Amino acid sequence: MAQTIKRGGKGVRRAAAARTTQRKVQTARKQTGSLLDSVMVWMPFSEETLHRIVMLLILGVTVAIVWTVAVLAGVPALASEQAALIASDAGFKVSHLEVRGVNRMNEQKIYEKILGQNDRAMTTLNLAALRDELNAISWVKDARVSRKLPDTLVIDIVERSPHAVLRKPDRLVLIDDTGAELETVKPDRAKGMLVLTGLGVGKRVQDLTHLLDAAPALKPQVAEAEWVGNRRWNLTFKTGQILVLPEGDEKSAGALLSFARMDGVNRLLGGKVAAFDMRAGDRIYMRVPGHAEEQAEEKRAAAQAKAEAKRIAAAARADEG
Template identity: 55%
Template sequence: MATVRRKAKGVRRSAAATSRANTARRAKAKTGSVMDAAMALLPFTEDQLHRVFLAVIIGGAAALAWFVASLAGVPAMAGQKVSALAENSGFVVRNVTLRGVDRMNELKVYQRVQLGQPMTDVNLEAIRSDLLELNWVKDARISRQLPNVVVVDIVERTPHAVLKQPDRFVLIDAEGHDLEPISETNAKGMLVISGPGARKYVRELADLLNAAPALRPQVAEAEWIGNRRWNLTFGTGQMLALPQGEDISAAALVQFAQLDGKSRLLGGKVATFDMRAPERIYMRIPGRAKERLNTGGGS
């Protein structure tokens, strides 16, 4: 029986293989040291990093599962089941409790809450958004009162004055928001504001009148002139022309109040008081020439 001997590996080939193995070990060691150095710079332990990677993997899997379920309509079917269960259990909107309404039309509030729908389907934020579009509603809070009541708390805007427009009278609040149309008859006794652009200066007018509290109840109308100043008409029918500028007009109104307290200007024969000129009041009496009252100190 003949014996066949395998040819031994050449010396050069063996040396090359050994060299390649040594190079691979050195590269692996170098890569490991670089990775270790990079990991050492991070403010996490190895255990914490494992938890982060695990959370990312689980989160991604959950998002994928939800996406697939959404395509299959599973959340919608679940919502329908919950709504049906709530309805069968008596959790259905049967009543609306409305609070805080004094002047506005309550029906406009009730129309925004759908009776008969399951309590789980009541969209509180959507109802609130609809209510805030109503002129009278300054703020609103909507809540569920189980088993079958929706509670609506309304904060109404407060009527402040009447805005006189070319074709109608409109009730407004202190910010100039329209509340509702009003007849001229019903506007009697309220402050009537007029003039192009007057709506934007309702708050400034209130501050002006507050500077002279004694005169404020006697002001019947305020007209915004030339987009720069006010003419005030009192309940006596007399008119006061104020100068331009918030501080200057407030000072003039205070001065007029002091003069009225001393000389009873309101209710007299003077039809118009003009305070646009510094330190002087020009007074017009029907049928007579314009008179001038010097209010400067010393002359």
């Protein structure tokens, strides 16, 4: 009796086809991976950066969808809030600060401004308003704020430079070359710096700089400048001697230059004269300590001698009579 044996030919063919398909998939994956690697070699950024870009694109699409839905629903404020929330949840919020350019001021003031922001989502952070807040700090001349995705805020600071010390009735204040007040300082910190006094002197700092530039040799010798009566300067040198200058920018600069020339010839600074008054223009008046008292004493002695002579003469005439 004949018996038919089934060899399962279809099963063998299916297995062979499956293996062929698997080999094709593996080959395609290898080719795709090689192609991606080749592309990454020519990319101007790393694979990590590419990942961030992709995440940002996904975030942008998500935010756009949420915003569109919210606007269509008539609640744009809610859209903005939800977009910021999505960005924060995705890691796009201020978590790190990179502060540059700070050398003299207290850097903590900058951190207080940033950390004090209620909204720290990178997508909704108001950089212009934040820059204005930083520029309001006394030491800050200019500030620049930029984002460094995904979570870093970069702060570039241009500081003001201390130029002189403003003496007020109750304190000493450090100022820059424009007269902007920086901070209160103790006397030991003000030691060796130019001291400014007088009502309204803070607005005349640049005028004083131009005046002192007229006599570069004397400039480092000036210890204090007093703005008198809102019209002229008195300069006190490190020797303690005082130079009284006339009114007007040109006249005061000319007088200072003339004094510098006289000092170069006659060595006025460090001498016996306590004060030099150059307000007359064509002459200089000098005050020597104790000289006025000596003159007064001489006048009193002369007056007494004259009175005594008159008394003796009167007595002699009386005897003759």
